[in-house]
Amino acid sequence: MGISKTEIFTEEQNMLAKFAKVLGHPARIAILEYLFKRETCVCGDLVGEIGLAQPTISQHLKELKQLGLIKGTIEGTSVCYCVDKVAWATMKRALNSFLNHDVQNPECC
Amino acid sequence: MGISKTEIFTEEQNMLAKFAKVLGHPARIAILEYLFKRETCVCGDLVGEIGLAQPTISQHLKELKQLGLIKGTIEGTSVCYCVDKVAWATMKRALNSFLNHDVQNPECC
DNA sequence: ACTCTTTATTGTAATATTGCAATCAATAAA
DNA sequence: TTTATTGATTGCAATATTACAATAAAGAGT
Numbered sequence: 001m002g003i004s005k006t007e008i009f010t011e012e013q014n015m016l017a018k019f020a021k022v023l024g025h026p027a028r029i030a031i032l033e034y035l036f037k038r039e040t041c042v043c044g045d046l047v048g049e050i051g052l053a054q055p056t057i058s059q060h061l062k063e064l065k066q067l068g069l070i071k072g073t074i075e076g077t078s079v080c081y082c083v084d085k086v087a088w089a090t091m092k093r094a095l096n097s098f099l100n101h102d103v104q105n106p107e108c109c
Numbered sequence: 110m111g112i113s114k115t116e117i118f119t120e121e122q123n124m125l126a127k128f129a130k131v132l133g134h135p136a137r138i139a140i141l142e143y144l145f146k147r148e149t150c151v152c153g154d155l156v157g158e159i160g161l162a163q164p165t166i167s168q169h170l171k172e173l174k175q176l177g178l179i180k181g182t183i184e185g186t187s188v189c190y191c192v193d194k195v196a197w198a199t200m201k202r203a204l205n206s207f208l209n210h211d212v213q214n215p216e217c218c
Numbered sequence: 219a220c221t222c223t224t225t226a227t228t229g230t231a232a233t234a235t236t237g238c239a240a241t242c243a244a245t246a247a248a
Numbered sequence: 249t250t251t252a253t254t255g256a257t258t259g260c261a262a263t264a265t266t267a268c269a270a271t272a273a274a275g276a277g278t
Contacts, residue, residue, distance in 0.1 A: 003236065003263055008160040009135035013142070021133030025266085026118035026126040029207070033122070036210040043225060051117040053268050058226060060266095077224045077275050085212040092208040098138070099201040101145040103194040112233055112266065134236085152255060162238050167256055169236095186245050186254045220278080227272070235264065242257070248250080 016098055019091045022067050027052055027060050032083065035070065041081045043072075125207055128200045131176050136161060136169050144179065144192050151187045 006014050022028060030050050035041050043061060047054045061081060064070045068087040072079045115123050131137060139159050144150050152170060156163045170190060173179045177196040181188045 004134060004136075005161065005237080006135060009139055013135040013138045016138050017133055017135040020129045020138075023207075024126055024130030024133040025113060026115060026122040027113075027266090029122045029125050029129075030118055033207075033210070036213065038213075044223090047225095052114065052266095054225075055227080055269080056267050062226085072225095074225095074275090077222090079225060083210075083212050088210075088212060095204065095208060098132075098142075099204060101142070101192075101197075103192050103197065104145065104147075114267080136236090153253090156255095161236095163255070164239080164257080165237050171256085181255095183245090183255095186252095188255065222275105222277080224275090225273085228270085230269090231267090233264100233266080236262085237260100239260090240258085243255090245252105245254085247252075 012094075016094055018067065019095060022063055022069065025060065027056070028064060031057070031060055031064065032069070035081060035083050042075075042078045043081060044078060046081075121203075125203055127176065128204060131172055131178065134169065136165070137173060140166070140169055140173065141178070141192065144190060150190045151184075152181075152190060153187060155190075 004017075009017075023032075027050060031046055034046060034049055038045070043054075043057060046061075047057050050057065052060075061070065061072070065072065068084055069091065070081050071084050072081045074080075113126075118126075132141075136159060140155055143155060143158055147154070152163075152166060155166050155170075159166065161169075170179065170181070174181065177193055178200065179190050180193050181190045183189075
């Protein structure tokens, strides 16, 4: 149906999926990498840096913002976007603990 | 357009996004968690464990298999699915190095 | 007030994803 | 051979995502 049955999964599973999902597009990966690389971070730079139209970048930024991963402060006509340190750490912790699962039985398959 | 412009991004960005994307659904998170928990791992178990129809589970398994994260060996009428140790380690390494980015300038926003 | 710059929003088209009923393929058991 | 059993595949409907042109909104500079 194109809609996820979130209600049958645990809070943690849904949270992990949400974090992973927002990282599941190369444009958002590129945006985050750029924000990490720069000290000053303006959306206009991103449109120049990444080869996507301004509305598309704006939409990807919105998705990152909705998860709290980035925050934007208005500076005159432009907006300064940065990675939210706390939210990033939270995501990192969650994904890391999932990724740290080990394959129990290497003889199985 | 519902299609990602993968050609304008680096190999690494596309790879990271692909890995993250496949983790971006709670059913696939649940499947992987179950495979980590169990020694014997059959698709039928998953249908019982997770509240989704058999074709849906089969489809999620297919996506995980396509990325090489899991592998399935036929055992009689059933299929034994397991996490691929090497592929999992590769993904873990890739995502970890991305997640390890640090916020440079906490004074920015 | 007018104009420019910058970002957000709206509307729309194309494609992708999610989910399941129905069905198929293959092996096992009788 | 017939009859389960198990999992994959097909076909379809509903929804989501991606992308961008057009436009709006808001402040800066003239």
